[in-house]
Amino acid sequence: MSKEFRDRYQDVTRPLSDRVGRRRGEQGRQLSRFKVMWRRPSRNGEVARVVWDTCECPVSSAASIKDVAAHAGVSVGTVSNVLNRPERVAEDTRNRVQTAIKALGFVRNEPARQLRAGRSRTIGLLVLDAANPFFADVSRGAEEAAAKAGLAVILCNSGQDAAKETSYLNLMAEQRVQGLLLTPVDADPIRLARLVERGMPVVLLDRRADSDGMCSVSVDDVSGGELALTHLLEIGHQRVAFVGGPTTIAQVKDRRAGARNALARAGRDPDSLLCIDTASMTVAAGREAGERLGGLPASRRPTAVFCANDLLALGLLQELIRQGLDVPNDVAIVGYDDIEFAGAAAVPLTSVRQPRHLLGKAAAELLLEETQNPAGHVHRQIEFEPDLVVRASTRTRTAPVSGQRAKKTGSARPHA
DSSP: OOHHHHHHTTTOOEEEEEEEEEEEOTTSOEEEEEEEEEEOOOOTTOOOOEEEEEEEEEOOSSOOHHHHHHHHTSOHHHHHHHHHOGGGSOHHHHHHHHHHHHHHTOOOOHHHHHHHHSSOSEEEEEESOTTSHHHHHHHHHHHHHHHHTTOEEEEEEOTTOHHHHHHHHHHHHHTTOSOEEEOOSSOOHHHHHHHHHTTOOEEEESSOOSSTTSEEEEEOHHHHHHHHHHHHHHTTOOSEEEEEOOTTSHHHHHHHHHHHHHHHHTTOOGGGSEEEEOSSSSHHHHHHHHHHHHTSOTTTSOSEEEESSHHHHHHHHHHHHHTTOOTTTTOEEEEEEOOHHHHTSSSOOEEEEOOHHHHHHHHHHHHHHHHHOTTTOOOOEEEEOOEEEOOGGGOOTTOOOTTOBSSOTTOEEEEO
């Protein structure tokens, strides 16, 4: 407001303002017109009077914190407190500032705030495949926990590419995220240790940490592999294949190891498991595996296939049906993750279920604990138990009733 206007009412105690319009000034600058009420204090027995006047202030296309302060009749510091520490500001003052923010369309300058604070109001989430519905559900769990803390989640997709993962890790550091949820392309302990040395809190997601230097939230994938193969053996299958890759992904290795364990426990040679490696864990890769399986003579073709995830299983299912094979009578299929599409497939898929939403939520909560209390934080490794959901893709011979679960969903084993 102009000095002339302020001089006119030097003895005022409180201004209240309302923007009543905008126009262009003589120099082409945009002006905001305010109708301002000034309350004069009572003096020498006089009754307090209310005086109205108008003033004009130049404003930029993007309102600044100073514009908000002028509009609300408060200091810049008060506006800052409303934005960052609202509990410190009286309700009446807070409401006036919030009204001014809304009227002016003010948006805080987050990069400037980050520069002052040295970190952002975000956490990073770097996953193997953002197109996989499994990670979409995990992301929602992480977002739920972050939102409760007033933070946002930046989602990045490595595409199972180590170079791309490294690029995103550097970007996260540049953006000063408060911490990182990471599903690593590989679990190289030296590489992961370098992340911690950067001073960025990291929680491994869907992968158990090999040391106590960071937190992790995962599912026992070896147990999951055992569940899948045990089920196939119990319903009478002799020739079983495993489809998945690349083998640099720890989850793939663990699920295959679990399948081999189940064979050994049943008195079978673990090497009898036919392993079909894939370059990725996608529907397209599943179709390619189906072409290879379908091309085998019936006498050599596996009668059951365990896939490292549901996308592979869906692609395999599509290709086998295209070739005229019957699922499950010619080939039974078990997937992994139990994404929503598994139960909605042309032949509903039997799948090893993971508590997807809970994985993301628990990981984000561990990360927030560490960022809020780094000195007192104790790293933990939380491991959930998977369970088997049986559907039509394996419902032959003596298969259990559809929907039977082998273990309780969402149970967890915390490790100190």
